[in-house]
Amino acid sequence: xxxxxxxxxxxxxxxxxxxxxxxxxxxxxxxxxxxxxxxxxxxxxxxxxxxxxxxxxxxxxxxxxxxxxxxxxxxxxxxx
Amino acid sequence: xxxxxxxxxxxxxxxxxxxxxxxxxxxxxxxxxxxxxxxxxxxxxxxxxxxxxxxxxxxxxxxxxxxxxxxxxxxxxxxx
Numbered sequence: 001x002x003x004x005x006x007x008x009x010x011x012x013x014x015x016x017x018x019x020x021x022x023x024x025x026x027x028x029x030x031x032x033x034x035x036x037x038x039x040x041x042x043x044x045x046x047x048x049x050x051x052x053x054x055x056x057x058x059x060x061x062x063x064x065x066x067x068x069x070x071x072x073x074x075x076x077x078x079x080x
Numbered sequence: 081x082x083x084x085x086x087x088x089x090x091x092x093x094x095x096x097x098x099x100x101x102x103x104x105x106x107x108x109x110x111x112x113x114x115x116x117x118x119x120x121x122x123x124x125x126x127x128x129x130x131x132x133x134x135x136x137x138x139x140x141x142x143x144x145x146x147x148x149x150x151x152x153x154x155x156x157x158x159x160x
């Protein structure tokens with residue numbers, strides 16, 4: 001099963017990378033760009049028996065390693 | 081409209097960050113972890129009139145700035 005873990009900075013946490021991207025887009029002439037947030041995505045191939053097991057595994061991995069839950073939130077999507 | 085641009089290394093391009101994450105998960109005792117790929121996700125708030133316009137804008141941004149299309153592929157999702 002394929003698990004996709006998306007890790008974003010929590011709302012309210014300053015995101016300098018997102019700010020830099022927003023500024024660069026303005027410099028390139030793109031208009032109407034509001035808030036920009038940058039995050040990470042990790043795609044994992046898991047040997048899980050079913051979707052629930054894959055989700056439990058991926059959430060444990062996110063909590064232990066992939067996300068810093070003090071300042072980051074994560075979401076998990078599972079595909080067969 | 082909210083656009084989410086996901087940027088991943090193309091298949092076949094070596095992904096040392098993904099490899100490091102896979103190795104670290106093994107060290108932490110997680111079993112059954114196959115291929116791991118790491119990428120970036122950028123969430124943008126766009127002042128577009130409709131979904132098609134937001135998608136066109138986000139794809140242009142990805143091609144110009146967010147992705148290096150020589151080694152990276154991207155996908156765009158639009159939410160109202």
